[in-house]
Amino acid sequence: LTELFIPTKSITNEQLSTYCETLSYITTDFKHALHSDNHRLSYDLLNNEQCKSFSGLTKHQIQQLATEYNLNEENIFLFYTKCNTDNSDFLLSQVFGIPDTSISRHINQSIEDLFNNLVTDQMGPTTWDRKNIDMHTPMFAKELLQVNVQNIVICMDSFPIYIEKPGDFTLQKLTWSSQTLRNCIKFHCITTLDGTFVGIQGGYGATGHNNEESIINSLTNDKYAIDNDDDDNIYHNHMAQTLFFKKILKNNDILILDRGYTRMNKRQYQIKIPPSIDKGKTQLSTKQANESRLVTFHRNVVERAIGRLKKWKLLKNRVVHQYVVKLDKIVSTLASTINKFDEPLYKNFSKKNKHVKLILEHINDSENELKYLMDKNQNNYWQLTAKNLEEIIDFVTNTNYLPKYTPSKIESISTGCYAMKLSKRYFTNSIDHMKIYEHQSIENCIKVVGINSRFSSGIKHCSILKFYPRKPEDTKFYCSCKSGARTTNPCAHALSVLMLIQSIQKELPHLKLAKTTIDYSDAIKNEYSSSHYQAIYNNIIDCEWIAKCWTCHELYHPSCIGQDQEKIDAIIDKWKCPYCQEDDDNK
Ligand SMILES: [Zn+2]
Ligand SMILES: [Zn+2]
Ligand SMILES: [Zn+2]
Incomplete structure (x- = not known):
């Protein structure tokens, strides 16, 4: 067992078997609730949709699996129902009238069968x-990443699955994650850029040693290849998993990664990681910020793929002993199920294609042309034009160089809806503190100060915008924040200014009609609960809520890093991702 402390060695089933005790999780309440003379459900009686509500798969899909691989339909159904509902075996046995010892036998058989076939x-x-x-x-x-015809591109990330606290102390230690403060088993996955799973590696212990960096280093370590294949080799499973890197990936292939991989060894690949700020600087350079945006744009796909996997309740909740043993097979099976039955994440590219053009136009910019306007020597040129909301409304209403913005225009300027979501927070929290300055010699150029958010520790940002009256999509922007130098699309602060302008442009006619004393601030805030915005935000919730790290500005799904959305939300402006937190801890 001491071997397990060596980072990146997979845990094998034999090792886990020490704590594979059979435990009963049934409370007496349950037993009373389910009288033995109750009507039992039968798989045969379920229609297509009912079947789906239990198992997550339609009856046709289950039949397809059974026919293709010559398996027992009902057993497959029980396995997916287990994964989809995470009900105890006992409960399943009561519902379907099957003895609970048979239930786990059926499920285990399905795990093996599906793993070997699907x-x-x-x-x-x-x-x-x-x-x-x-x-x-x-x-x-391919266009955005400028991929050579002879190269391929993939995404990778790791994710933890919570497990029940192991009885064995060594395993307790091995699976203890100091990031999530829970026992976890970590998996690593490779996806294509349309979100299809290429491979799942692991499970690994969740100790700090097993980070992305050590996992990838071991997966790309050639020495594992010459390892012999005797049966006692506890890394057997692991060796098969390195095949992808040895046989398929070639020099100069592109890997899209997050900052967890920053210090990985193998550099024959083109590694795309969101860059961090250079020493002594407070902001990413324009090139870095644009690059960062590009990586995040694509990395999102692996986050969403992992999010899909975690829709299976069994993986979302804490996995009980009995199934921890087979967790690697379960995870691979569910990922394969997604590959087989779900659409690729990016099937309809039309929306993305629209954004691509805009990003490509700016991706090679070396400098943000508005940046110098933030210099102190420019202070004399900035004249205060609006110092409160009343005056801002006047300014927006009476300034004819401001183009007409619509939510979809803004979405297109922001090349997606994520920044819009973030900007909402800045918008609603800054509306009472914002001030607008106009530049005296540069045409159609404003500076907005006081953009902050509710939880902010006093940090206020300042955005400069330059407008082209009839071309909203040509709006230029610069911001004092970390990624404010980028030119591919505005940061959330600059975007919140566009949101403000759009709200005033849209709302004001209504406000005037009403002719009552109106709380402008409320009226504008209300705009954000309008159905169009709601639709956009729902879209985001659909692909899951995303948290932005305060230090590296990377976006993370709470579930992917084993954290709680509400807890992050409460400290969103100070929230650091596990990697930045780790960097801090190591200082
Ligand atoms: Zn900003
Ligand atoms: Zn971070
Ligand atoms: Zn993630």
């Missing part, structure tokens, strides 16, 4: 080749 089909080493990966790379991604 997973081999969807993620096995012979399934994926370079051509296949290329076919799963959307055109917009």
